[in-house]
Amino acid sequence: MKFFSLVHLPNVSDRMGPMKAIIKVMKEQVNSFYLIQRLALYDIKSTNKNSYLGLAWELITPAIQLAVYWFVFGYIMKRADVNGVPFFHWLLAGMILWFFVNPALLHGSKSIYTRLRMIAKMSFPTSAIPSYVLLSKLYPHFFLLGIAICIFQLTGSPISIYYLQLPYFLFATVMLVFSINLITSTLSTIIRDVQMIVQSILKMLIYLSPILWISFDSPVFVQTIMKINPLYYLIEGYRAAFFNHNWYFIEQWEYTLYFWTLIFILLWVGSILHLKFRDHLIDYL
């Protein structure tokens, strides 16, 4: 028989090194993976339950957005091909990533405080909450990715060996979203304003990422500044896999190094914060 003991230990994480905290959080993800993926499915079900078209909205919303952006930039402003890639393709490659990152960061940041009351006494760690919300946004992304690849295939950008780097960039995206969500979901439970900050940053982020504008058009120093944004790396990586036909993460190895250092720092901060506050998050509701 299990013997639970709820002893108040103040700030266990203070005594924990960064590596230890990260490993602890990552282990929790692995151990509760079965649960995470099941809960993700219920989350998708629950969000689409009220509409008549249900799951179809996961496709309709991005399609409308994409059509509008293409109409404004591609049709009215008559954007030329980008390095021989039709503008629509080029836009689509960036947009599908955005269609995942945007809702994943938005819903991820409010994942804990909106669900904690419901799942306060459950047999899984709180760090799994942002993860299953992330996963519930990743499923539609797989779906969109599949459609986009079909479109590319049929309209003149066929599959190449460079597609092999796609799983890598997908993994990198998941890691980025996971580590940011770990921070924002914990903080927004304590200070609700964090949720507002995330929302406004996300509104800007689409314009600060090379989704609608062409990265190499601007002066070098502007490009360098824009590259601070890790989404830049991921979007360019996606495009390299689809059409640029180079191994982006090897050719831009300095950028790869920057990206993973950033992930490490975010994960570190997120794990320490989360472990420090998680036992008391319920008190902030």
Add this chain to the structure above:
Amino acid sequence: MEKSVIVKNVAKRYKLYSKQSEKILDLVLPKSFGEEFYALRGLSFEAEKGDVIGFIGVNGSGKSTLSNIIAGIVPPTYGEVEVQGQTALIAVQSGLNNNLSGRENIELKCLMLGFTRNQIKELEPEIIDFADLGKFIDQPVKSYSSGMKSRLGFAISVTINPDVLVIDEALSVGDKAFAEKCLDKMNEFKEKGKTIFFISHSVGQMKQFCEKALWLEFGKVKEYGKIEEVMPKYESFLKEYKAMSKKEQKDFREKGAELQSNFSHESI
């Protein structure tokens, strides 16, 4: 008798802030901001297996805080709680997902409690049978009445077979027939040697069902013992309290509030 729940010197502090800025300063700076309020002030008691304990006390005496702490939902600020086995809390707001149907909620809830797919398949008919919601089981929970919600919550919680059951006012919204069904189920639990904590404003239900009573006053144990001994005292206290003038009642409450804000955990 074997101990099943041991609560030792448990205190629960809440912070009352008069401004939002105090809240953030309290979080960031080491100095303490805001007014302290102790919902529980160093409370200790032990429960044995098979005990059915009723929590009694006026509003704000700490009954719900204590039940949340025993159920492991809220961590205590100071002190220790040891619980042998799995606990389940049944409250009116039993944490159901409003968008999902009753059936989906059963699956989700069991999943989160760590049951496997096969186990859930076995439990599901039993839960549905107990909740007795008819065709509403496949309707979204938001269309349920509060009684139906509490029935579903109760059915899930009792079917997963916990060792310690905490029931917080959950029976007061159900109708008489369902309350009787629940009491039967709880009697069954009692025979199996499970520990049950029961909070209800119905003194009748309390007397009918509980063996022991824990009387809480301003976050401390006022009296703990056999229900036949504690309940009459509580009832006469209630009578006395009701007979007091508005002013006296207010003084009584203020005295308590003062105790709760000036409590220091070193005194335990």
